[in-house]
Amino acid sequence: MKKVKNFRQYHLEKLKTLKAARVYLEVALEEFEKDHDKDTFLQAIRDVAEAQGGLSLLAKRAGLNRQNLYKALSARGNPQFDTIGAILQALGFRLSVELLSRKAA
Numbered sequence: 001m002k003k004v005k006n007f008r009q010y011h012l013e014k015l016k017t018l019k020a021a022r023v024y025l026e027v028a029l030e031e032f033e034k035d036h037d038k039d040t041f042l043q044a045i046r047d048v049a050e051a052q053g054g055l056s057l058l059a060k061r062a063g064l065n066r067q068n069l070y071k072a073l074s075a076r077g078n079p080q081f082d083t084i085g086a087i088l089q090a091l092g093f094r095l096s097v098e099l100l101s102r103k104a105a
Helices: 007-014 018-035 039-053 056-060 066-072 081-089
Strands: none
Touching: 007 039, 018 039, 039 056, 039 081, 056 066, 056 081, 066 081
């Protein structure tokens, strides 16, 4: 009998690659830009962290207190800009700025 993975297991397995994790985080950030719902972006960070070893390992890599990291990435979390920067860097990413498409002036 073929062993079947549930979607969550499949999803986390895919997020182990930096390419898939980058795309996932980019989409979550684009969604945040549309509706300002930070929970989706924070969930995406949690998913990538879980796929890449868990929040305890992420806290260690980012030089953050584990309990504070859990709180920052919780549904009620409101992490500071420097915290998000440290988290993304520990996951192998960075924030960047892009021009919005607009008509030439």
